[in-house]
Amino acid sequence: MEEETRTNDLARVLSGLRDYTVLDASETSDGLVVEVIASRLDAPCPVCKKVSDRVKSYRTSIVIDSHSHGRRCRLLVRRRAFRCVTAGCERKSFTEATSEVPYRARVTTRCRDQIGRAGRDRPTASVAAEFDVSWPTACKAIKTQAERVVSQRSKTPPRRLGIDETRFWWKVPWLTGLVDLDTGELVEVIE
Numbered sequence: 413m414e415e416e417t418r419t420n421d422l423a424r425v426l427s428g429l430r431d432y433t434v435l436d437a438s439e440t441s442d443g444l445v446v447e448v449i450a451s452r453l454d455a456p457c458p459v460c461k462k463v464s465d466r467v468k469s470y471r472t473s474i475v476i477d478s479h480s481h482g483r484r485c486r487l488l489v490r491r492r493a494f495r496c497v498t499a500g501c502e503r504k505s506f507t508e509a510t511s512e513v514p515y516r517a518r519v520t521t522r523c524r525d526q527i528g529r530a531g532r533d534r535p536t537a538s539v540a541a542e543f544d545v546s547w548p549t550a551c552k553a554i555k556t557q558a559e560r561v562v563s564q565r566s567k568t569p570p571r572r573l574g575i576d577e578t579r580f581w582w583k584v585p586w587l588t589g590l591v592d593l594d595t596g597e598l599v600e601v602i603e
């Protein structure tokens with residue numbers, strides 16, 4: 413029993429997933445496949461928010477995760493479908509979701525964030541190939557990350573403004589970049 417607990421703890425540390433228990437792991441020619449299940453045995457209904465532990469069924473989905481120890485990694489997520497316990501609730505049943513693997517996600521949140529960061533200074537196609545996701549998926553993750561960075565920027569106007577020419581690709585014309593000289597932050601790019 414003590415040995416089993418130790419193995420479970422070790423698997424949790426290696427996976428880096430807070431909300432899941434590792435059930436199994438195997439190596440394939442395409443990388444690592446880690447089978448996981450949510451550690452919590454119940455989940456709140458997305459409509460009425462009442463917590464239910466009445467499992468209706470299980471379904472399995474493949475979710476692309478961040479690389480693990482130099483290998484591509486996929487999660488085989490065993491998702492529970494619960495029956496809602498509130499009489500008259502419009503959702504008779506619902507599938508569990510976590511912040512790490514949201515509802516219907518094909519890519520884990522941490523992997524999506526990583527794709528978004530990688531796309532800041534690299535072509536989208538190269539990032540998509542590295543993480544083995546489609547171009548639209550990579551593009552969406554990069555856009556989300558960029559919007560987050562922009563929304564977190566200081567709203568105070570720059571005290572000193574720098575102007576520079578910049579070009580992102582040789583086929584497009586030169587653009588004018590406006591830079592905050594105190595923070596070094598790119599404020600705006602205009603034609």
Ligand SMILES: [Zn+2]
Nearest residue numbers: 457460496501
């Ligand atoms: Zn409900």
